[in-house]
């Protein structure tokens with residue numbers, strides 16, 4: 001009868017509501033009766049984003065008495081409200097819009113002239129968020145997690161092995177949550193440039209998700225994942241888009257070949273790219289914004305646009321959570337941990353965007369949470385390795401990468417075999433009409449160890465999971481070359497990519 005309760009529903013899965021209803025129909029898990037004041041929890045987690053809520057769920061699954069402290073009214077953090085989920089919802093609209101524009105090429109005619117209902121696009125995005133907020137609330141009840149509303153702050157080191165967190169609610173009432181272990185999961189905030197204030201037509205990732213229409217023109221400052229995703233979305237919807245990047249190439253954390261391919265594609269799509277551009281000023285005008293920058297040639301350039309998105313990275317929220325009273329060590333505001341997320345203060349773990357040396361990605365934070373929970377429960381856990389975290393950028397074309405770039409591997413002194421296989425030679429890519437991009441494999445020449453995989457092209461963010469598995473299990477090129485890939489699939493391009501390191505792809 002309760003078989004389904006043992007499979008953990010994914011709050012981001014479209015089947016979740018059905019699954020939720022099925023369980024609810026049989027026996028709804030009751031809200032925990034725990035009174036936080038009277039309880040010493042095994043774990044108290046500060047922050048209910050993907051790092052915090054995943055840790056809470058896993059801790060609950062291990063049977064740990066768990067409290068989750070969240071200052072906002074809704075669980076989900078940046079990812080659910082202002083990041084991964086809303087952006088991908090709007091991105092899906094953009095992809096559909098692009099598909100419809102090219103329907104004729106696919107033999108579909110008679111669609112007339114499609115028009116974009118922007119408020120409906122935003123409403124759908126909000127509906128997706130609401131559905132998953134409800135999903136998280138359900139998961140908290142199911143796993144008997146005590147959700148404590150309010151702002152959490154450490155009061156100091158543990159006393160007799162028990163830590164205490166003061167929690168202040170929005171109406172200024174303070175209480176105390178006590179726990180044997182604390183997970184810090186307070187996340188990050190958008191950075192801005194010196195002298196540039198977010199407001200009006202100068203937007204961060206928060207404001208841009210609720211603008212009242214598609215801007216005629218948009219300047220995007222910064223070309224990391226957030227910058228290029230919004231650039232790609234609004235280009236699809238018809239905005240005139242300019243990207244200003246301070247470094248010499250866009251998506252600078254990616255392999256150089258990937259940056260070149262994305263720049264080539266973006267230029268083909270009509271996105272203006274200025275690299276080596278130092279933004280000096282962003283000013284509000286009557287109708288929009290005026291951005292002044294020094295170009296790579298040293299010239300002062302002024303551009304005007306309807307809106308400007310500032311996407312220059314994210315700062316950890318570690319300033320006001322009581323760390324000064326602990327031994328927790330910081331590195332430029334980020335918290336230093338070991339590979340199992342333990343800080344220098346016994347019993348205090350840090351997970352998610354606040355951790356030094358890990359990418360600020362939801363899946364990275366979620367895994368940090370699962371590892372920390374396993375450690376507290378005394379269960380098996382693998383260390384979190386930076387070079388095993390996939391980077392995913394959901395622009396068009398998509399990017400998925402894991403492990404070392406070619407340049408980083410050479411810098412580390414490896415002798416390399418590098419293979420590159422273009423999607424233009426993959427049959428499924430032809431069927432989809434999406435031929436841009438490639439799979440690049442970086443392998444150690446001596447033992448064939450796979451050191452990095454870099455994909456740009458259709459469904460790259462899905463395809464990368466195979467490479468993550470291969471790296472996690474320390475697969476060699478030889479093993480991957482004899483791993484059967486279904487036909488016709490995009491994943492065959494990985495088989496060919498691995499084979500290309502030996503110069504032996506089948507399809508090229």
Ligand SMILES: Cc1cc2nc3c(=O)[nH]c(=O)nc-3n(C[C@H](O)[C@H](O)[C@H](O)COP(=O)(O)OP(=O)(O)OC[C@H]3O[C@@H](n4cnc5c(N)ncnc54)[C@H](O)[C@@H]3O)c2cc1C
Pocket residue numbers: 046047048049050051052069070071072075076077078079080082083084085087088150151152153185186187188205226317320321351352353354360361362363364365392394
């Ligand atoms: C536009 C955008 C798109 C993104 N897209 C993706 C993507 O597609 N894939 C991906 O993997 N990542 C993506 N990210 C990154 C992802 O959103 C973050 O890596 C992720 O949300 C970090 O999770 P977290 O739990 O560490 O922090 P957060 O999600 O920031 O959550 C922290 C939570 O802690 C709460 N909090 C903070 N301080 C306190 C306190 N003192 N007391 C109580 N509560 C507190 C906050 O209210 C918040 O709910 C995107 C980010 C942005 C901005």
